[in-house]
Amino acid sequence: MTTTSRTTPDGAVLPPRGSRLPALAQTFLYGKYRHLLLPRVQRRHGDVFTLKLAQFADTVTVLANPAHFRAVFGGPVTTFHAGYAVLAPVMGDSSVLIADEDEHKRLRRLVMPAFSGAALAGYQQVVAELARQEIARWPLGRPLTVYPRMQALTLEVILKVVFGVSDADRLREMRPLVYQVASIGPLTLLGLTTPPLRRLPPWRQLADRQLRLDELLHAEISERRGMSDLGDRKDVLTRLVQFSAQDPERQGLSDDELRDQLITLLLAGHETSSASLSWALHELSRRPDLLAAAHEAAVAGNEEYLSAIAKETLRLYPVVYEVARKLAAPVEIAGYRLPAGSAVMPAVGLVHADPEHFDRPATFDPARFLGGQPPAHTWLPFGGGARRCVGAGFAVMEMTVVLGELLRTHHIRPVTARPERAYVRNVTLVPRHGTRVVPTLWPADS
Secondary structure, three states: OOOOOEEOOOOOEEOOEOOOOOHHHHHHHHHHHHHHHHHHHHHHHOOEEEEEEOOOEEEEEEEOOHHHHHHHHOOOOOOEEEOOHHHHHHHOOOOOOOOOHHHHHHHHHHHHHHHOHHHHHHHHHHHHHHHHHHHOOOOOOOOEEHHHHHHHHHHHHHHHHHOOOOOHHHHHHHHHHHHHHHOOOHHHHHHHOOHHHHHOOOHHHHHHHHHHHHHHHHHHHHHHHOOOOHHHOOOHHHHHHHHHHOOOOOOOOOHHHHHHHHHHHHHHHHHHHHHHHHHHHHHHHOOHHHHHHHHHHHHHOOHHHHHHHHHHHHHHOOOOOOOOEEEOOOEEEOOEEEOOOOEEEEOHHHHHOOOOOOOOOOOOOHHHHOOOOOOOOOOOOOOOHHHOOOOHHHHHHHHHHHHHHHHHHEEEEEOOOOOOOEEEEOOEEEEOOOOEEEEEEOOOOO
């Protein structure tokens, strides 16, 4: 195992290089095969190493030890800035995922009430109804590819539960726009940061779609601000408008800031939720014992077990394999002195797969999450610290509700016994063949 550190002319002490390939090659391999690349480099260099990744910084220090994670997640927000500037052209500078320090704290304070326990309970009924509508379209006794069906479902959840759109004409126009913006890939994102490329396809088309979606969102926001019956509505945008109007510090979200939060929730919550639900069904279809237990839990309304399935899926298949922070000041981590301007990357997927932290980590076992909360220092599918994903509770709730509605009535078996491999779609790890199953109905007495 290589552990040689490096000292730079400015006095920084860096971990060993994870690769000597050119930065462009490292960026490509990371973008397409991060779930294979990072474990391989870890086996050779240990829990701390560097890569050169164009979308983050010239030097990215990858971390695979929870003790080092705590230094990042618990460190000062003035030092550990957001690491996703590449997303700013789509999400907006006021996104809670992009903003830093006092502005991030203000935005987070205004957004978090829309994801409180009481708020989540208010969304469940709509999510359940959308799930029932989707499941009713599934053919029985014939092969079905789950992933695109879950994409369609989570898209409807975004439109109706997050955006709160109810006008039929606006929904019809927004569906393809939302899907296209949500499906943006890394290459397109990098192109958006280069003004000359924005005049060329595919960047010009994306910019046009984004502009039209922004117009529709601003119309929705304006109408929502003018409504007198907000208390009767159960959607995230309505709650954001309400909490902004009631903000005691008189720093409510502007229309542009609301737009940025909605796009952030779209990009963070569409692909990730559809992939997670597909992985959950991939595992359950191959484990008749767990599928039967899940069916019993769904019939009995046992949300704890269904939630455990969701959490175990997020452990075994972390849809976001790592998180990134940009250093605004030099910092010492794991015995290395890292320079300002570099990035640190806690690799969540490496910790989730470490037998030191999870017994039999390659085995899908929801029981490990029964009887208490997941360990906060090793179960990190939503990141940690001051920048932990604001929609974490929403994501688990959505998975729990959808699994309950589906498994209450439907049995699933795999089309093939061979497990699916993961591949990177945009920034999310998804089943390569979309999880192919044959759905049927459970017997009435089961």
